[in-house]
Amino acid sequence: MQRYCSPTMTFIYGQALGLQSEFNTILLTSNRATNIDRFPFTPLYEKEKTLSERFYRFVHKALGSYALLSENQLKYFEDILVKENIKVIHAQFGPSGIEILPLAKKLHIPLVTTFHGYDASELLSNKRYAHALAELFDYSFCIVVSEHMMNQLIPYGLRQDCSRVIYCGIPVNKFHYVERMPIFQKIKEGKAITLLQISALVEKKGHRYTLEAFSRLLSTHPNCTLVIAGDGMLRRELEAYCTELNIEKKVSFVGSVNSETAFKLMKDADIFVHHSVTQSNGDKEGIPTVLMEAMATGLPVISTFHSGIPELIRNSINGYLVPEKDIAAYTDAIIRSFSSPETLHRTARQTIEESFALEHQNRKLNQFIREISYE
Numbered sequence: 578m579q580r581y582c583s584p585t586m587t588f589i590y591g592q593a594l595g596l597q598s599e600f601n602t603i604l605l606t607s608n609r610a611t612n613i614d615r616f617p618f619t620p621l622y623e624k625e626k627t628l629s630e631r632f633y634r635f636v637h638k639a640l641g642s643y644a645l646l647s648e649n650q651l652k653y654f655e656d657i658l659v660k661e662n663i664k665v666i667h668a669q670f671g672p673s674g675i676e677i678l679p680l681a682k683k684l685h686i687p688l689v690t691t692f693h694g695y696d697a698s699e700l701l702s703n704k705r706y707a708h709a710l711a712e713l714f715d716y717s718f719c720i721v722v723s724e725h726m727m728n729q730l731i732p733y734g735l736r737q738d739c740s741r742v743i744y745c746g747i748p749v750n751k752f753h754y755v756e757r758m759p760i761f762q763k764i765k766e767g768k769a770i771t772l773l774q775i776s777a778l779v780e781k782k783g784h785r786y787t788l789e790a791f792s793r794l795l796s797t798h799p800n801c802t803l804v805i806a807g808d809g810m811l812r813r814e815l816e817a818y819c820t821e822l823n824i825e826k827k828v829s830f831v832g833s834v835n836s837e838t839a840f841k842l843m844k845d846a847d848i849f850v851h852h853s854v855t856q857s858n859g860d861k862e863g864i865p866t867v868l869m870e871a872m873a874t875g876l877p878v879i880s881t882f883h884s885g886i887p888e889l890i891r892n893s894i895n896g897y898l899v900p901e902k903d904i905a906a907y908t909d910a911i912i913r914s915f916s917s918p919e920t921l922h923r924t925a926r927q928t929i930e931e932s933f934a935l936e937h938q939n940r941k942l943n944q945f946i947r948e949i950s951y952e
Contacts, residue, residue, distance in 0.1 A: 583612070585777055587836060588693075588745035588866050589669050590616045595939030596667070600946065603661055605654055607646060607676060615835070624653040646676050655680055664950045665689060671696035674717055675709045682716060687949045691720040692863075693745075694884075697729050699860035707733055718949055720942070722863040723885025741945050744888075745866050746938035747929065751836060752873035754926050755844050760877075760915045763847065770801045772911070773846035773876075775839055775867050778809030781860050783852030783881070783901075785818060790852075790907040792822040798912070801827070806842055808833040839870065848914050849876040853883040854901045864889050869933045872896065872925035877914040879907070889933065895925040 596602045603620045610623040626647055646654070658666070658680070666681050667689045668674035674690030681688040690713060700706045714734040720743050721727045727735065727742055763770060772791065776782040784805065791803045805815070805828065812830060819825040834842065843849065849871035853862045864885040871878050872889075878896040880886050890896035897914060899906040931937075 586616075588747075590618075591746070591748065591935050592669075592691075592939065592942060593618060595935070595942060596946065598939075599943050601661070603657070603663070605657065607650055607673070622654075622657050624650045626650065646680070651680055655684065658684060658686065665946055667691070667946070668717075669693070671700065671706070671710065671713070674713050675706075678713055678716060688717040689720060689946065689949060690717045691722070691743075692726055692730065693722055694726075694863040695860045697721065697726045697861075698884075699856065699858050701729070701733065702859055710734060718945075720945070723888050725885040725888065726863065741941070743941050743945065744864065744933055744938050745869075746933050746935035747866050747869045747873060748935045749873050749930055752840055752843070752870045752929075754923075755874045755876075757847065757875065757922075759919075760847050760917075764798070764800070764915065767800065770798065770848070770915075771846045772801060772803045772848045772850055773806070773842055773871075774803070774850050775806040775834065775842065775871075776851060776865065777807050778805075778811040778815060779856075780811065781854055781856040781862060782807075783854045784811065784815050786852045786854065786902055786904060786907060787850050788815065788818055788822060788824065788828070789904050790850075790911060791828070792824050793904065793908045794911055795824060795827060798915075803828045804831060804842060804846065805829065806831045806834045806839065836870075839867070840874070843871055843874045843876055846876060848911060849878045850911070851878070851880045852899075852901075852907060853881050853886060855883065862886065868896075869929050873929040875922040875926050877917045877921060878925065879910045879914060889928070891928075893921075895921060895928050 593602065593604060603622065604618050606623045609625050610621055663686060665687050666677055668677050669691050671690060671692050674688065678688065711734040714736060719735055719740040721730065721740065722745050724742055727740065731737065760770060774787055778784060794801055816830060819828045851865060851868055853865065855861050861884045868878055868880060868889060872895065878890060880890055880898055881901045882898050883901055887898060890898055892898040897910040899910050
């Protein structure tokens with residue numbers, strides 16, 4: 578069970594394909610099924626709320642309920658689950674688990690809910706959501722994408738004996754290791770140094786701090802450029818900030834990219850930056866898969882001590898970590914990465930191959946589903 582499937586949700590699509598390789602897997606969505614060309618899957622069933630049903634949901638939320646499916650949706654999904662003889666329901670994100678919980682209980686089907694980020698951070702301040710989580714945790718098995726997230730949810734009723742940490746992985750064969758000229762050698766020869774960030778243009782991705790650090794960097798290393806890939810509501814604001822900092826000629830916004838273009842950008846880059854921060858509404862990352870992709874190519878990666886990211890990046894061993902919003906430390910880490918040893922780049926690749934490969938994580942997911950289906 579999932580909300581299908583924004584352009585950044587390659588990790589959900591990868592899990593779905595992994596499940597389909599072993600199980601009779603169907604996808605249900607309670608929103609409009611978009612991006613089918615990017616994420617084709619069969620069978621896929623959608624049942625979007627009508628305008629009147631959205632009003633019904635709004636009223637019930639105002640009265641204290643949370644994340645309700647309409648009666649029409651419940652009946653539609655119930656018929657499909659029965660017809661397909663579904664043995665386990667897997668809900669992506671906490672709100673989807675809460676939505677499908679009444680139907681899972683009615684049909685006595687085990688439910689697994691995966692938490693990815695905002696559903697284990699921002700939403701926890703909503704008392705209705707927290708109350709609904711307690712009921713969900715009483716019935717559902719759970720998957721979290723980091724140890725940090727597990728610890729965040731335990732006070733809300735998460736049962737560790739019924740839960741697993743299963744990282745989102747990446748297809749390592751699509752992000753192979755790239756031999757690059759050492760950055761210190763490029764500096765010596767007067768060649769341009771390219772920094773890259775790929776992410777949605779939203780607050781928690783920390784682009785303002787990247788731009789501030791980059792502005793400082795240019796004062797001592799004017800031969801650097803910054804490429805920002807991705808789109809979102811902050812694009813105009815960030816472009817205006819570049820103008821304010823007088824760095825607009827050094828920063829390129831290239832828009833949304835697919836995985837093939839992302840790899841090409843990584844192949845041409847020298848450093849990957851991703852300054853994750855806790856958003857003003859409390860929203861946090863899980864572990865951004867784009868960091869895994871960059872590490873797989875051997876790029877030196879610079880990120881923050883944020884959420885589950887330290888479970889991926891070991892500071893100065895396979896990448897660099899700095900405190901959130903610490904511009905001086907961020908700038909210093911970028912400069913230190915100019916002389917990062919080849920062993921750091923190789924260790925980054927090794928980390929992904931051994932612990933964050935999609936195939937490996939999907940095997941863990943499939944094993945968990947098998948254990949649940951046989952109970």
